[in-house]
Amino acid sequence: MNAKEASIMLGVHYKTILNMINDGRLAATKTDSGDWEISESDLAAREQRIEDKEFSAIYTHMAVQMIEKEHGRAIKAAREDLLFIARSLVKYADSPNEFIQHIKRLERALDAYKAAEAFIYTVESIRKQLDAGGQR
Known part of the structure; x- marks a missing residue:
C-alpha cells in the first residue's frame, strides 16, 4: 500500500x-x-x-503549529489595525468628537495587540511542555 x-x-x-x-x-x-x-x-x-502517548505528542505538536500560525496572524492584524488608526488620527485633529472616537478605537486596538502579544507566553509554555515530553 x-x-x-x-x-x-x-x-x-x-x-x-x-x-x-x-x-x-x-x-x-x-x-x-x-x-x-x-x-x-x-x-x-x-x-x-504505536502508543497513545505517541499519537498525543503528534497531535499536540500539530496543534502548537496551528496555534503559532494563528497567533502570528493575530499579531499582524492587530499591528496593522494600530498603524491604520494612528495614521487616521491626524485627519481628525480639528474635530474633537471624532478625534475622541478614534482615540477610543486606538485604545481598543492597543488592548487587542497587547492580548495577542501576551499569548506568546502561552504558546511558549505549550512548546516547552511538548519539547520536554519528547525528551523523556
Whole structure:
C-alpha cells in the first residue's frame, strides 16, 4: 500500500506517515514511480507498537503549529489595525468628537495587540511542555 492509504488506515495525516518513514519508525521502499510502498504486515506491526502517548505528542505538536500560525496572524492584524488608526488620527485633529472616537478605537486596538502579544507566553509554555515530553 502507498503512504496515503497507510495514513488512512492508521488515522493520521499523510505527512505523519512520511515523517515515520524518514525517521525509521516505519519501513517502506520507494517504487519506480517515486511513491512509498509499505507492506501491510509492516504497517500492522507498527500499528501495534504505536502508543497513545505517541499519537498525543503528534497531535499536540500539530496543534502548537496551528496555534503559532494563528497567533502570528493575530499579531499582524492587530499591528496593522494600530498603524491604520494612528495614521487616521491626524485627519481628525480639528474635530474633537471624532478625534475622541478614534482615540477610543486606538485604545481598543492597543488592548487587542497587547492580548495577542501576551499569548506568546502561552504558546511558549505549550512548546516547552511538548519539547520536554519528547525528551523523556
